Every structure is written in C-alpha cells, then in structure tokens.
Amino acid sequence: MTVAGLAVIIVTLGVMVVLATGRAAGETDEPTRDGLVRLAYVSMVLLGLAVVLLGWVVARHLGRRMRSIQRDLHHEPTPYVDAWSEAGRRAKAPEEDSESER
Numbered sequence: 001m002t003v004a005g006l007a008v009i010i011v012t013l014g015v016m017v018v019l020a021t022g023r024a025a026g027e028t029d030e031p032t033r034d035g036l037v038r039l040a041y042v043s044m045v046l047l048g049l050a051v052v053l054l055g056w057v058v059a060r061h062l063g064r065r066m067r068s069i070q071r072d073l074h075h076e077p078t079p080y081v082d083a084w085s086e087a088g089r090r091a092k093a094p095e096e097d098s099e100s101e102r
Contacts, residue, residue: 006054013047016040
C-alpha cells in the first residue's frame, strides 16, 4: 500500500466515524442507534489500524533512507584508472608466424 492509499482510507474512515456518531446522537430508535454506534466503533478501530500502518510505512521509508545516506557517507570512491592506458598495458602483440608470411 502506498501512503496516498492509506491517506484516502484514513480520510474515508474519519468521515464515516463523524457521520455515524452525528446520526446516532440524533436517533431516537434504539436498534438504529445501536447499529450506528457499532458502525462508528468499527470505523474507529479500522481508523486506528490505518494510522498505525501509515506510521509503519513512513518509519520504514525513513529508516531505509537514513541507511542509504549513512552508506553514501562512508563510501570511498574508487581510484581513477585510464581505460586506454590499461588496455594498452594488457594487450599482447600477436606472435608472428614465419610460415604464414611466405
């Protein structure tokens, strides 16, 4: 899940909690009010879970980012090697074959 997806879920659940509690406060019918209170309770539990998941995703991202920054700080650059001079040093001249020249 992405942070944006969790944010949408959090906002949706927050709206559900507000609407359910507001409607339950004005409801006079006992079974309907109990259903709305249960809906609000379940929405609050899911909202809490979504907030915990969002915190976990953010903490994991920050942890990985800090580790990569620390790794970059301790990195020693490799020494410069001129590729052309290295290739010239490693290249071997072909052996001359006396029979192929005749």
